Amino acid sequence: MFDDSSLIVGLEIGTSKVCAVVGERNADGSLNIIGLGQARSRGVRKGEVVDTTQAEEDVRNAIVEAEQMADVEIRNVYLGVTGAHIRGFNNRGVHPVVSADREISEDDVQDVVKNAKAINLPTENNIVHAIRQHFFVDGQDGVTDPVGMLGARLEVDMHVVHGHTNRLQNAIRLVKGLQLEVDDVVFNGLASSLALLSNDQKELGALVMDIGGGTTDYVVYANGVIRHTGVLAIGGDHVSNDLAYGLKVPLSRAEKLKREYGSALVDEEIKGQTITIMNDLGLPLKTVNVEHLRRIMSLRLEEIFQLVAQDLEQAGLSDYLRAGVILCGGCARVPQIAPLAEKVMQMPVSLGQTNSVSGLKSALDQPEFVSAIGLVKFGSFKTRKREGKTSLAQGLKSTITSFWRRS
Amino acid sequence: MKTNSPTPEASLEPVQVPAVKIIGVGSAGVTMLDLLNSADFAGAGFVALNTDALAGSSAPVKIQLETKLLRGLGTGGDPERGGAIAEEQFATLKNACEGADVVFVVAGLGGGAGSGISPVLARAAKEAGALVLGFVTLPFACEGNRRQQQAQSGLDQLKSVADGVICLPCEKTFNLIDENTSVLDTFRLTDGLLVESLRGVWRLLTRPGLIRIHFDDLCALVRDRHSESVFASVEATGPGRAREVIEKLIAHPLLDEGRALAESGAMLVSLMGGKDLTMAEVNRVMEQIGRHCERAQIIMGAAVDETLKNRLSVTVIVTRENPVAMELPPLGGAGESSETMIARGLTGRLGSRCGSPAPGLTPEQREQILTQRAGGRGRKGGPKMRQAQLPLAIITKGRFDKSEPTIHKGEDLDIPTYVRRGVALN
Numbered sequence: 025m026f027d028d029s030s031l032i033v034g035l036e037i038g039t040s041k042v043c044a045v046v047g048e049r050n051a052d053g054s055l056n057i058i059g060l061g062q063a064r065s066r067g068v069r070k071g072e073v074v075d076t077t078q079a080e081e082d083v084r085n086a087i088v089e090a091e092q093m094a095d096v097e098i099r100n101v102y103l104g105v106t107g108a109h110i111r112g113f114n115n116r117g118v119h120p121v122v123s124a125d126r127e128i129s130e131d132d133v134q135d136v137v138k139n140a141k142a143i144n145l146p147t148e149n150n151i152v153h154a155i156r157q158h159f160f161v162d163g164q165d166g167v168t169d170p171v172g173m174l175g176a177r178l179e180v181d182m183h184v185v186h187g188h189t190n191r192l193q194n195a196i197r198l199v200k201g202l203q204l205e206v207d208d209v210v211f212n213g214l215a216s217s218l219a220l221l222s223n224d225q226k227e228l229g230a231l232v233m234d235i236g237g238g239t240t241d242y243v244v245y246a247n248g249v250i251r252h253t254g255v256l257a258i259g260g261d262h263v264s265n266d267l268a269y270g271l272k273v274p275l276s277r278a279e280k281l282k283r284e285y286g287s288a289l290v291d292e293e294i295k296g297q298t299i300t301i302m303n304d305l306g307l308p309l310k311t312v313n314v315e316h317l318r319r320i321m322s323l324r325l326e327e328i329f330q331l332v333a334q335d336l337e338q339a340g341l342s343d344y345l346r347a348g349v350i351l352c353g354g355c356a357r358v359p360q361i362a363p364l365a366e367k368v369m370q371m372p373v374s375l376g377q378t379n380s381v382s383g384l385k386s387a388l389d390q391p392e393f394v395s396a397i398g399l400v401k402f403g404s405f406k407t408r409k410r411e412g413k414t415s416l417a418q419g420l421k422s423t424i425t426s427f428w429r430r431s
Numbered sequence: 432m433k434t435n436s437p438t439p440e441a442s443l444e445p446v447q448v449p450a451v452k453i454i455g456v457g458s459a460g461v462t463m464l465d466l467l468n469s470a471d472f473a474g475a476g477f478v479a480l481n482t483d484a485l486a487g488s489s490a491p492v493k494i495q496l497e498t499k500l501l502r503g504l505g506t507g508g509d510p511e512r513g514g515a516i517a518e519e520q521f522a523t524l525k526n527a528c529e530g531a532d533v534v535f536v537v538a539g540l541g542g543g544a545g546s547g548i549s550p551v552l553a554r555a556a557k558e559a560g561a562l563v564l565g566f567v568t569l570p571f572a573c574e575g576n577r578r579q580q581q582a583q584s585g586l587d588q589l590k591s592v593a594d595g596v597i598c599l600p601c602e603k604t605f606n607l608i609d610e611n612t613s614v615l616d617t618f619r620l621t622d623g624l625l626v627e628s629l630r631g632v633w634r635l636l637t638r639p640g641l642i643r644i645h646f647d648d649l650c651a652l653v654r655d656r657h658s659e660s661v662f663a664s665v666e667a668t669g670p671g672r673a674r675e676v677i678e679k680l681i682a683h684p685l686l687d688e689g690r691a692l693a694e695s696g697a698m699l700v701s702l703m704g705g706k707d708l709t710m711a712e713v714n715r716v717m718e719q720i721g722r723h724c725e726r727a728q729i730i731m732g733a734a735v736d737e738t739l740k741n742r743l744s745v746t747v748i749v750t751r752e753n754p755v756a757m758e759l760p761p762l763g764g765a766g767e768s769s770e771t772m773i774a775r776g777l778t779g780r781l782g783s784r785c786g787s788p789a790p791g792l793t794p795e796q797r798e799q800i801l802t803q804r805a806g807g808r809g810r811k812g813g814p815k816m817r818q819a820q821l822p823l824a825i826i827t828k829g830r831f832d833k834s835e836p837t838i839h840k841g842e843d844l845d846i847p848t849y850v851r852r853g854v855a856l857n
Contacts, residue, residue, distance in 0.1 A: 069834040108837060257837040258844055265829045266847035270856060275830060316856045323848040331839065 031096060032407065034399025035083070035204075036104040036212065037195055039068045039238025039261055040354060042082040043393060044090040046098065047383070047400035055404050057383030057397065059094025061086040070257040071106035071212075071239040073194050080198055087202070100205045102399040102406075105195055106212040106239045109188035110152065112253030115143050119178045128161065128170045132178055140182040150189040152211050157181040157249040166247075183250045185211050207403060213241030213253055215398030218405075220350050220376040221245060228347035232376070233332060233365075234395055235355035237261050240328055241395075244336065246344035254335055256328065260355045263324050270320045271312050277301065281317060288325050288364040290318045325361060329368035348372035356391035449532035449636060452476040452561070453629070456549050457513075459539025459568065459622070461488050466626045467537070472633060478527050480552065482506050482516065482544050494527060496520050496548070506543025510581050513547020524555035533636070534561040535629060536593065541570035541578035546585025553593040562650065565589050565596035566629050568621055572602055594650040597632075597662060597748060599625050603685050624685070628662040631746035635701050635732055642713075644732030649699060649748075661691050664746040672743040673712040677719040680745060681841070690841070692720070695749040697728040703736050703744040716745060722853050724749075 032047045032055075046059035063086040067079030091098050117140025121132055141154050159167040161175035170178060196206050217232040229246040238259045244252035263286075268278035285299060297314040336342050348371045351361065356375050365373040378388045378397050388397065453475050455464030461479045468477055468489050479490035496516050506513040517524065528534050534556040538545040545567070553563045567586065570578045590596050601621050608617055635644045663683040667675035686692055700720055702713055713733045721729060727749075828836075831845040838844070842851060849856065 069831070070837070074834065108835070256839075257835075261830060262845065262847075265831060265845075266849065268829055269827070269847050270849060313856075319854065319856065320847065320849050323852065323854060327844075327848045331844075 031098075031100075032400045032403035033090070033098050033101045034104065034215070034396045034403065035087070035101040035199065036215075036396040036399060037068060037073065037079060037083060037198070038065055038236055038392075039071055039259060040236070041065050041392070042068075042079070042086040043396045044083075044086045044098070044101070045393065045396040045400050046090050046094040046096060047381070047397075047404065048094075049404055049407065053404075053408065055381045055383075055401060057381055057388065057400065059090045059092075059096065060384060060393065060396075061088065061090030061093060063089070065237075069238060070108060070259075070261075071236070071255070072109075072191055073198060076194075076198055080201060083199065084202055087204070098204065100207045101199060102403045103195060103199055103206050103209050104212040104215055104395055104399050105152065105187065105192055105209050106236070106241050106255055107187065107191055108239070108255055108257035109191050110185060110211060110253075110255045111187070112183060112185040112250075114157070114251070115140050115182050115184055117141070117180050117182065121176055121178055126174045126176060128173050128175055128178055130171055133159075133171060133180075136178045136180045137182070140180050141184065143184060145186055148189055149186045150192060151184055151186045152192070152209055153183075153185040153214060155183045155185075155250050157183055157251070158247075183253070185214070185253050187211075208406065210399055210402050211241070211253065212236070212239075212395045212398075213243040213255070214250070215402055216241065216352050216376070216395040217243040217245065217250075217398070218401045219378045219381070219394050219398035220352060222379060223248075225347040225350070229341075229344040230347035231332075231336065231345050231349045231369075233349060233351050234353040235259055235328065235351065236353040236392070236395075240332065240353075240355075242332055244339075244341050244345070246341060251344070252336065252339050252341055254332070256331055256335075258324075258328055258331075259353070263321055263355070263358075266320050266324050267317060271317060273301070273310065273312070281312065282321065282358075285314055285317055286321050287318050287359045288322055288361040290315060290322050294318065321358070322364065325355070325358065325364055326368055329365050333369050345371055348374065350374055350376045352376040352391045352394040354392040450476070450530060451533045451535065451633070451636070452478060452528060452531040453535045453537060454478040454480055454527070454552060454556075455488075455490065456480050456536060456538040456552060457542055457544030458483060459542070459545060460537045461490070463537050463539075463566075463622045463626055465489050466622055467629060472630075474637070475633070476531065480524075480527075480544075480548065482513065482548075492527065494523060496523075506547060508543045508578075508581075510543050510547035510585055513543040513545075514551055515547075517548040517551035521551065521555055524552050525559050528552075528556040528559040528561055531556070531559070531561045534559075534563050535632075536563060536565045536589070537567075537625070537629065538565070539568045539570070540582035540585045540589075541574060542581075546581045549585060550588035550592055553589055557592060563593040563595075564632070564650065565593045565598075566625050567596060567598050568625055569598060569600040569602070597625075597628055599628070599662060603661065606685065624662065627664050628746075628748065631662070631664055631701060631748070634703060634734065634736065634746075642731065642733045644699065644701060644730060648730045661685050661749050662747070663749075664744065666742050666744045668742050673715040676743055676745045677716060680720070680747065681723065686747075686749065691749050692723045692727075692747075695724045695727040697750045698724060698730070699748045700729060700731040701746045702731070702733040703739055703746070704733075705739045705741050706735060706737060707741060708733065708735055708743065712743065716743075720747070725853075 030049045032049065034045045036043045041062050042065045043062040045057060048056050048058050050056055063082045065082050067073055067075030067082065073079045087098055117136045119132060119136035119139055121128055123129065137156065141151065158165065158181050159170045160179040161167050161170050161173050162177050167173065192209060196209065199206055213232065213234055216234040220232055221230055226245040227248045232243045234241045236259045238257065238261050240256040240259055242254050243250060264275060264279045264282055267282055268275045271278065273281065294314045298311045299314060300308045301310045301312060303309045349365055349369055351365065351373060355361065362373045362375060376391060376394055378394055381388060381397060381401065453464065453467060455461045458481060461481055464477055464479055465488060477490040478492040478494060479488040480494045482496050536549050536553055538549045540546045549565065553565065556563045567589065569582045572579065586596065586598060599621065604617065604621050604624065607620060632649065635649065663680060663685050665676050665679040665683060667679060680686065700717065702716060717731055828845045836843050836845055
């Protein structure tokens with residue numbers, strides 16, 4: 025059996041599937057994926073649990089499958105969360121350096137970080153992540169580690185991701201009900217970006233879009249730090265629903281049509297083509313126009329990209345994304361989605377590949393597992409950090425620090 | 432089809448300006464008149480009309496209705512007194528309207544003078560042979576029930592005689608003000624909005640039109656619709672101005688963030704631009720507006736005003752249709768048969784209100800659902816009965832029917848994109 029501390033499990037309760045990924049940390053610190061369990065999700069809409077009984081069953085199935093595959097017993101998980109209630113914003117904390125010699129100490133750094141986190145959130149909201157961006161010493165930009173520097177005024181920019189406490193708790197309670205411990209709660213978009221981006225890409229600036237079943241989570245890196253996060257409660261489910269509505273077929277059939285004939289672009293050559301849907305006996309039931317199918321899909325996906333592009337435009341980040349857009353999530357499987365995204369966003373778009381993790385090739389190559397793998401990666405950073413520290417009393421949130429840069 | 436017969440009268444020579452008189456009634460009306468009395472309205476005759484002293488007004492013609500009955504104390508907020516004194520001085524009023532082709536009656540309803548005199552004045556103007564258009568405000572809800580009722584009955588009376596009434600409920604301006612706006616500023620704002628709408632109509636009538644709106648069109652739009660009109664005017668410059676005005680229009684607080692457009696029964700759109708106004712822009716704006724209010728009867732006009740330079744200004748007057756009210760007698764007496772009337776009213780306008788009916792429902796089922804919904808309301812009876820607001824188009828959201836809707840800038844993103852964008856699948 026493995027030593028418990030080397031085992032890291034990421035659990036994502038998604039809208040279309042529940043997925044548990046088991047990772048193992050080798051002695052040299054590298055990460056190896058050894059197990060994967062998944063189950064079709066039935067109790068989740070738009071990234072949030074709406075039917076606890078069914079969701080619980082699905083989570084149990086996924087965990088059991090992952091346990092069998094990895095031959096381990098899962099006790100702790102890193103839980104991925106998403107939902108329209110999750111928001112991200114940037115905040116700046118200020119702290120005057122009071123010591124006589126004006127040298128910035130570790131305590132000053134902790135104080136300024138604390139100040140940056142003291143923000144006006146609605147009472148029912150809770151901070152999920154508070155991520156350090158850059159320090160400013162006397163207005164000097166771009167300082168990553170100010171300890172030991174001289175200065176009178178220390179400032180820090182933080183990116184704070186927060187969400188509705190009760191809605192976050194719903195997922196946590198569900199997992200705890202299965203006798204699993206939740207090590208930490210991680211925003212899915214953040215997890216995906218961890219799994220996909222290399223340091224170079226973070227430095228150049230990149231947008232990671234995880235277009236899942238119920239939500240589109242996106243994270244923007246610029247100059248090596250997270251600058252923007254967001255959730256759009258639209259995903260593959262909406263595509264299927266649009267098709268079901270537009271083509272007047274049941275949702276399950278629409279889902280199937282989407283997978284078999286879907287594409288993000290409407291090609292010239294498919295105009296006029298039709299698909300005949302057969303019933304169980306092989307008799308023709310209905311004919312569907314392929315052009316309509318693609319048109320409906322294309323419009324919906326185009327809108328997702330437009331909305332995200334608008335949001336980035338508002339945040340003033342469109343010009344920072346020199347590494348372009350990286351797509352993952354189930355919708356990244358849609359053929360020709362990258363050209364469509366390129367057309368809308370006017371920048372290079374690529375499909376994400378999980379790097380810096382080894383192990384099951386079948387799991388690593390699928391875009392829909394990216395965020396679960398990212399959760400494992402998040403866990404590995406965290407445990408590494410924890411080992412480095414002597415005291416655990418810092419609290420969970422404060423541990424997410426400048427290692428984003430070094431990862 | 433009046434709307435679609437532009438017959439591009441591209442002539443840019445000035446239109447023959449009709450003789451216009453703008454009459455401010457009551458203290459609110461007189462205040463607004465002062466706002467109006469500027470260079471923009473050169474050529475219009477201004478008349479201030481009140482029961483109180485008019486010394487502060489800048490209008491060239493002042494008529495103070497005075498009688499022993501009032502003992503110099505004004506109407507005391509009683510429209511009946513206002514009405515009585517106006518009847519008494521009917522000849523004076525008629526005289527004042529003499530010679531005008533169009534009379535604009537500007538008033539704040541709710542008080543004695545505004546609500547009492549305006550209808551009588553409108554009648555006098557009609558008898559003098561002018562077209563009458565009312566521009567009135569309704570009081571804030573916090574001003575009390577009595578003023579509301581007075582205003583409502585004044586409005587009904589005015590509507591029954593005037594050719595058209597554009598009515599701005601002050602309550603709407605709550606969308607535009609914040610916690611710190613002073614009372615003075617708020618009233619200035621409401622007055623300003625009404626003045627803006629008057630200016631819009633004025634421009635329609637007097638500026639050379641590429642596609643002209645006739646006064647008849649305007650009157651047809653605002654006449655006999657026993658409902659409120661809302662009004663919005665937006666401006667934009669730059670290359671993307673056509674798109675920008677639409678965005679501003681949809682975000683306009685007075686239009687309930689675009690909801691008013693969607694619910695409108697009829698609307699008038701007036702585009703104004705400098706000399707560089709292009710047909711493509713006109714087309715783009717109209718196309719977008721048309722998409723947002725599919726059921727509305729749209730009257731459009733486009734005109735060139737050189738003073739606008741490179742700005743594009745769009746003015747819309749939206750009338751919310753309220754067919755039930757039309758079927759009911761205007762005041763009171765809605766007793767025994769109100770329920771059936773509502774049912775009739777609702778089913779009768781299914782075609783016009785609900786864009787694409789739910790695919791799964793047969794007409795009978797729909798009728799049943801709608802009557803049930805209306806029934807609950809109708810049982811209360813009495814003259815205070817209000818029209819139940821139905822959801823707009825019945826588009827099933829399928830899988831997302833019961834989940835929290837994803838609303839982004841007033842758009843429900845759960846509804847298929849192609850439906851919202853109006854892409855036709857043939």
